[in-house]
Amino acid sequence: MPKAKIVAIDDEAEFIDMIKSYFEPRGYDITVAVRGTKGIELVKEKKPDVVLMDLKMPGIDGDEVLSLLKSMDPSPQVIFVTAYDDGGKTKARLLKMGAYAYFDKPVASLRELEEAVNKAART
């Protein structure tokens, strides 16, 4: 089974770099973007299985990106990886909007994230 195609969007280049250094050696097709708008273009272009995305980003918010993506093409699963915490309210809202999963930053386990990505890719 081929590895999932991933697009990662985060304003923090260091974070993206870290994600890449885990997924890339494992054969995932991962492309990255540090801006939400650039991310949307990437998604259009790459048609990934999974989008890993931060919630709060300059320029455009994660949930805007989410609704945009869903309106464009509902197939890519969106997994939020974010430090934003308002007691679960946003999390619930995003999941309702169609997000696949919600991970807290810092990421406690890359393995778990990978599992979530694989699961999302299979759906």
Add this chain to the structure above:
Amino acid sequence: MSLLFPISVNFISICALLIGLFILFSNKRSSVNRTIFLVDFATFLWLYSYSIMYTTADYDRALSFMKIGFPGVIFIPVFFYHFVLAFLEIKSSVSRVLLYLFYGISALTTVFLYGSNYIASGLYTYHWGFYPKAGKFFPVFLIYFLTVFNFCISYLFFYYKTRKLQISQRRLLQVKYLFLAFFVTAFTLTDWLPWFGIKCLPLGYIFIFMYISITAYAIVRHQLMEIEVVIRRTVVFAGLLASVFTILVLPTLLLQEYIFRAASAGGRLLGLTLSGVIIILSLRRIENFLINITDKYLFQKKYDYRELLRTFTSEVLTVVNLDKLVNLTVDKLMYIVKIDSSAVLLLNEEKQQFDVVAFRNVKDPEVSLLRPDGIVTFLEQTHGYLLKKELADRKVYIPPSIQEIIDKLNAELIIPMVLHAEVKGILSLGKKKSDEDYTQDDLDILLPLARTLAIAISNAKLFDELGKTQAEAAQNEKMAVIGTLSAGINHEICNPLGIARGQCEAFLLNMKDGLYNNKSPKELLIKAKEIMTKVMKETDRATAITKKLSSFAKPAKGEAELVNIDKEIDDVLGLVGYELKLEKIEFEKQIEKGLPDIFVDKKQLQEVLFNLIRNAGQAIDEKGKITVTAKQDAGRVAIDIKDTGSGIPENKLKELFNPFFTTKEPGKGTGLGLFIVRQVVEKNGGRIHLKETKMGEGTTFTVEFPVTAGQKNRV
């Protein structure tokens, strides 16, 4: 015979009158003062008339002046007797009867003096002038004279012997002074010799003057200001006047005697005219000079009081820093009242005791006066003062505990500082360096001063508390702000750590999963190095933000240093930057090249920038820009914080810097921000103002700090 003799007699007669009047007016109601005035007045009458009698060449004229003056002598004994009765508070009927008898005898003698030759049978002509000749009954009068004085001295002696142990030190001293006065007066007895044709210059007036001075001193001392000052003042002033007069007259005389002798009448006239011109020209100046001199050296005490009042009203009472106020009080009291120790004690409400808060030369500054202590109770109940010497004089029993406190404070005078009928503090004054006692004059100044101090101290206390409250409020606000920044802080600390951890985890998992198996050890090392560099970078990031945060959270030390504005803006941005980013706010910084450092408290500058940038951010609803500009302008560094936010409504502009004013929605600010910002800016020598604001377009605040001399551009 020179004129010196009659002039000095005349001069002393005037002194006697002045001293008598002074005593009378210092306490008109006291019979002691009234009777001593009578004695002094009689002395004046006697000496004044005699001085004229000595100078006149006309026998009849001299005789009539003798008859005016001698009744003074006739009445001196009875007046003095009257005084002794009043002073010793003798009210026995015998003494009363004797008093009336003596008055009768003196009156009768006066009648005889005028109506017959029995007292004075004429005048002798001595080299110093005319002098009365003893009549037939003169010896009888002399016996009467001595008898009355004998009574007086007996009364005093008896009083001293029997009451020595009961009366106060002060009174004992007064009696001793009176004895001394009598002893001196005995010398005046030689004045009786010329009555009998014995050529002996009547110098009794000198002793009379000493006697008057001593009695005046004995009566007035401890009651009022030091009499010696008055005496010295009078004597020196008159003396100086006389000597200057002599100096002026002398050349005229010399001119007359030696140069214009031949010219006789014409020369004399010229000499007189010359001296007259000199006197007219210089009198005013000499008078001023004398007044200045006497004022300067003899009225020094009065000056000091004026200085005390002036200093306290202008320099001390206006101080609002409590610590400074009490220390200044102690210093100025020491310096102006010239005392060897001083202390201020203030009520510690919590412990209900008075603690020393400022002191000089106090034996034990740790001493505390508990509320129920004797001294405090006394002060609280009477609102009066406590004078150590007075307590000793009155032989008041002082409990050892109180004695100990007085000793520890090195106190001579203890005054309460009363406000709203409550003792708020205690002023302790040590001995005067001059060793003089505290007088009523001192107390008249010091008691109201203490009351005024109570007000000033209570004001200063309020100010201190207000300052503390404000500082606390500022700190609370800061902590609250940090709390609301948690997202940013989380981002800035947790994210780097999370990334670092992720890098390590990825590396380890890659190893475990055998993903590096095809790599050579060298390649693996390069990979590890790469990871470690990234990890280090991230941990450094986290450390930096932690440092910034803890430094920001600490209260400022209030120490100024040279601060680089550019760097401080960056540091503040480290704290608020992420929040701004989240709000989609762009941030721009324009620092003029070669901008000099400013001399301020670094942390306080951070606070100011933090608050202003954060306010700017909060003023922006949706997307916008904050521009911070710093440039040098006319010796000042001006920092503009400009936002593209909503602007401030015109009706709110006035209240902008008031505490608790806010336009923010509830929960977003306590309103202390700008109020505290302004205080902090001003404390650092700067100013802040609203440069411009337009509804819907934004606001610009300007903070300015002086570029002080000696601090040049960094470049």
